[in-house]
Structure formats: C-alpha cells, structure tokens
Amino acid sequence: MDIATKPRKEQIEDVATDLFKNKGYAATSMRDIAAAVGIEAASIYSHIHSKEQILTGICFRMARAFMQGIEKVMQTSAPTDEKFKLAVIRHVDVITSDIAASAVFWNEWRHLSEPMLTEFISLQRKYEQLFRSLIEQGVEEGIFEVSNISFVVMAMLSSLNGIQKWHSYTLPPEELNHAFANIFLKGLKK
Amino acid sequence: MDIATKPRKEQIEDVATDLFKNKGYAATSMRDIAAAVGIEAASIYSHIHSKEQILTGICFRMARAFMQGIEKVMQTSAPTDEKFKLAVIRHVDVITSDIAASAVFWNEWRHLSEPMLTEFISLQRKYEQLFRSLIEQGVEEGIFEVSNISFVVMAMLSSLNGIQKWHSYTLPPEELNHAFANIFLKGLKK
DNA sequence: TGTGCTTGCTAACAAACGTTAGGTTGTTTA
DNA sequence: TAAACAACCTAACGTTTGTTAGCAAGCACA
Structure with a gap:
C-alpha cells in the first residue's frame, strides 16, 4: 500500500x-x-495516545513476529538441524521485512516503562530459551557439537540482530537468510 | 584506582x-x-565543556583502542589464521575491558555532531576494511573458504559487538575471547 | 437539516533541558 | 601576606519537551 x-x-x-x-x-x-x-x-x-504508545506498539509487534516465527518452527516435525535452519531463516526474514522496526525493537526497548518493560524482557528471554533448547536437542542427538550452548546462542543472536545496523546489505534478503543459516549450521555440526 | x-x-x-x-x-x-x-x-x-564533549571522549577513546589493537596485529609476521585469531581476541578484550564505554561507543555515536561524526564513521569503515583484508588474504592463501567476505565480516563484527548487550557473561572474559576466536576460525577454515 | 465523528488547527501549560553568570570557600603558589 | 586558582554553590536564561484545551471545517448518516 x-x-x-x-x-x-x-x-x-x-x-x-x-x-x-x-x-x-x-x-x-x-x-x-x-x-x-x-x-x-x-x-x-x-490518532495516538502518547509517544510511548508508538514505541510500545512497535516493540511488541516485532516481539510477536519473532515469537510466532520460532513457535511455528518448533511445531514442525522436521529434523533438528532443519528446524534450526528454518528458525534462523525466519528470524532474518522478520528483520529484513521491516528493518526500521527491527532497529527500534532492538535498540529502543529500554525506554518502555513498567509493566511493559518487564513483559518485554521476559519475552526476549523466552525467545532465547527456545533457541537454546533447539541446540540442546541437537547436541543430545549427537548432530551438533557445542562447547557452551548459552555462549553460542548469544553470539548467534547478536550476529543476526546486528543486521539492522549494517549500513548496506552485503546480500539481498532472499540470500541473506540462507547465508546465515548455512554459516551457523557449519559452525554447529560435528 | x-x-x-x-x-x-x-x-x-x-x-x-x-x-x-x-x-x-x-x-x-x-x-x-x-x-x-x-x-x-x-x-x-x-570540569567539562559540554555534554557532547563527554560523548566525544568516550567514542574516540574506544575507536583508538580498537584501531590500535588491529594495527598491532597487522604488523606482526604471524601466519594469517593466527593474525585473524589475535585480531578477534584483541577486539573482545577491548570490549570486556570497558563494557560500558563499549556500549556507548557502539550505540550512541550517532549523537556526535559534525565534523566528529564523519570522522568517526570513516574510522569505523577503516576498521572493517582491515578485517576484510585479513580474510581476503586467507582466501588468497587458500586457507580460508568464504562465500562472501563482506557478509562474513559484518556478521562477525555484529556478533562481537553484541557482547555489550548481553545481560550476563556466558563465559569469563579470559575465555570469551578465545571462544570467539575459535568459533569464527572454525567457520572460516577450509 | 441536524448530529456526531474525524481530523486538523492555534494557543498554551508545566516541566525539563543544556548552559551561563556570578559569587563563596578553601587551597596552592609567588 | 597577597594573588591565583580550583571546585563548588544558587539562581536564572532561553529553548524544547510531551501533552491538553478548545475550537473549526468537512463528512456521514438519521
């Protein structure tokens, strides 16, 4: 539109x-x-109640998009490495589908006030937890080899969320998602 | 002190x-x-001229620290993969040695005003360029295999610079630097 | 034709902003 | 001992902030 x-x-x-x-x-x-x-x-x-309402709207709309993405992936019956790949792809897609909102989501959420702030943070933790459990499962199945799961998940998510700061795309969105998925999978696999 | x-x-x-x-x-x-x-x-x-002077001080002090780190590494005669490892370790060390200043460096530089803003951005580009050339060299020597160098460098630096957002360390600083160096090297090697 | 809703305006509000002026105190230096 | 300086204060400045009040024009629908 x-x-x-x-x-x-x-x-x-x-x-x-x-x-x-x-x-x-x-x-x-x-x-x-x-x-x-x-x-x-x-x-x-x-049209709008307050400045903060705009911020709240952006942050929680994006939080929902990220969460829905990974939850949908978790429900599939794909093998773990495929699930992981899909989760990364979906995460990148959410970012590239609205770079500006992603940047706000990632950089400005601290200006939320209570009780939204606490809710937002717990959503974020929950999201990280889902990624962690995905990798844990891969390790248990013996297809991933990871020294420290928390470290790897944080390093990975930092990398993905950094996209919104890139001054220019190095790859078009439809290649970026697969590029990330492949690079991470290569790092995880035994 | x-x-x-x-x-x-x-x-x-x-x-x-x-x-x-x-x-x-x-x-x-x-x-x-x-x-x-x-x-x-x-x-x-x-004690201080202005609010912005404080910001300028922080941003350029950190920029200098990062730049000195990689320039020192570039001057050594170590093999390329070792140079890369050292560069990553040094980068992580600069961040963990002053997490707060790193966060400001990375998130607040946009509030600099001209001409410092332009200078800061060009420093940042120069730093990225040094990392790119390091990987280029590895590719030419046949020890690295990389589909898209710019992409890999941005993904890597995003990951490293994300450390300042981590709510808690997953690893102590003296292990974090090597953990990053190893994980990236694994991803780059043929 | 009249009612009410939408969308905009001007004017103004109290609060907070970065910063300056000017003064006081205590310490260091000539 | 006098002069200079460092480090702090109160008071105030002009500007910008998010937001409210009150009003006007245009449209939809009874």
Whole structure:
C-alpha cells in the first residue's frame, strides 16, 4: 500500500519508526514526527495516545513476529538441524521485512516503562530459551557439537540482530537468510 | 584506582558512561550525571565543556583502542589464521575491558555532531576494511573458504559487538575471547 | 437539516533541558 | 601576606519537551 493512502495512524507509526531508528526514541520529538507527516504536533493526539504508545506498539509487534516465527518452527516435525535452519531463516526474514522496526525493537526497548518493560524482557528471554533448547536437542542427538550452548546462542543472536545496523546489505534478503543459516549450521555440526 | 580517589573529571566521565549505557545519551541529563556524582549540574561545567564533549571522549577513546589493537596485529609476521585469531581476541578484550564505554561507543555515536561524526564513521569503515583484508588474504592463501567476505565480516563484527548487550557473561572474559576466536576460525577454515 | 465523528488547527501549560553568570570557600603558589 | 586558582554553590536564561484545551471545517448518516 502506498504510504500516502494509508490511514493517518499508520503513517504516523511508520514515520515515527523511521525517526526512532535514525535519531533514537529519546531524541525524536513529537514535533519531529508531526513535521515528517506534514501536520502539527498536537494533531498527532487525534490518532495516538502518547509517544510511548508508538514505541510500545512497535516493540511488541516485532516481539510477536519473532515469537510466532520460532513457535511455528518448533511445531514442525522436521529434523533438528532443519528446524534450526528454518528458525534462523525466519528470524532474518522478520528483520529484513521491516528493518526500521527491527532497529527500534532492538535498540529502543529500554525506554518502555513498567509493566511493559518487564513483559518485554521476559519475552526476549523466552525467545532465547527456545533457541537454546533447539541446540540442546541437537547436541543430545549427537548432530551438533557445542562447547557452551548459552555462549553460542548469544553470539548467534547478536550476529543476526546486528543486521539492522549494517549500513548496506552485503546480500539481498532472499540470500541473506540462507547465508546465515548455512554459516551457523557449519559452525554447529560435528 | 578507587573511583572515590579519582579526579572529579574522571569520576564524571565514568558516571556519565554508565548512564549513557543504561539510559542512552539523549535520555541522560546533566542533572542525572551530577546527582550520581553528588554535585549540582552547574558544577559539572567546572570540569567539562559540554555534554557532547563527554560523548566525544568516550567514542574516540574506544575507536583508538580498537584501531590500535588491529594495527598491532597487522604488523606482526604471524601466519594469517593466527593474525585473524589475535585480531578477534584483541577486539573482545577491548570490549570486556570497558563494557560500558563499549556500549556507548557502539550505540550512541550517532549523537556526535559534525565534523566528529564523519570522522568517526570513516574510522569505523577503516576498521572493517582491515578485517576484510585479513580474510581476503586467507582466501588468497587458500586457507580460508568464504562465500562472501563482506557478509562474513559484518556478521562477525555484529556478533562481537553484541557482547555489550548481553545481560550476563556466558563465559569469563579470559575465555570469551578465545571462544570467539575459535568459533569464527572454525567457520572460516577450509 | 441536524448530529456526531474525524481530523486538523492555534494557543498554551508545566516541566525539563543544556548552559551561563556570578559569587563563596578553601587551597596552592609567588 | 597577597594573588591565583580550583571546585563548588544558587539562581536564572532561553529553548524544547510531551501533552491538553478548545475550537473549526468537512463528512456521514438519521
């Protein structure tokens, strides 16, 4: 959908996402957002309750996308290494499908206030836990060889989540996901 | 050196680094910093020119540390795979030697203003370039096998720089550096 | 034709921001 | 002993912040 034909509320959210990514949440003012949309700051409040509501919306929408991705993978009956591959691919796809929102999700969540902050953090932990259990399973099956599972999962997720900072893509999205999946799988396999 | 016996200027910088890491540069006020030091906001200006000067100091001090690390490695006559290993170890060491400053270096540099901003970015590019050339050399020598060098370098650096976001260490610093070096080397080798 | 909803406006609010001015105190140096 | 300096203070500055109040225009539907 063309951005100009979107409902104003979505326009505001899109524009805010971009600004939050580029300037950071705290350094982006409601007047910045309004100017980018082409209205006055006060007019934003006809569509949105508060600045933080925009942030909350972005963070939890992305959290849901990541979580749904891995949960769907976990439910399949594919072999463990294939599951792992699918999980990585899905993770990369979620990021590349909305780079700006991913950047906000990853860099600005600390500006959430309670109780959303606690909920967000626990979602994040849960996600990491799912990845850990995937690798644990591979180790138990004897197809993965890993010295320290927690270390590997953190190193891997850091790598994936770093994509949003890359100044330019080194690979197109449809190759990036497989490239990551292959590189990690090579590192895990016995 | 105990923090209480440090010169006030350093105390301010240390406290500011911590706050910048946890709240972000834009969301940290001079009054926050002052309160953490135990003085009034205006008193900070007896020691420091501006808020941005603190940020500039942190960012370029870390940039220097990273750059010196890899330049020293490049000058040795070690074989390429050993050089690479040393470069990774040194990079991790710089991060773990000052996690808070690394976090600021990595997350808050966008709040630098010109001309420092441009200089900072070009330093970052130069650093990436050195890593790329290291891997290129390994590929030419036939000891590394890499599908896309830029991709691998970005994925690797993202992973390393993610350390500062980890809620807790998975490994103690003296093992973390080698763990990273080994995992990457395994991924690169033919 | 009138009612109510949507979307926008101007004006203003109290609070917080980085920073400066000017003064006081205690310590070091000539 | 006088002068200079370092380190802090209170008070205030102009600006920007997120947000509210109140109002106007345009449209939908009874």
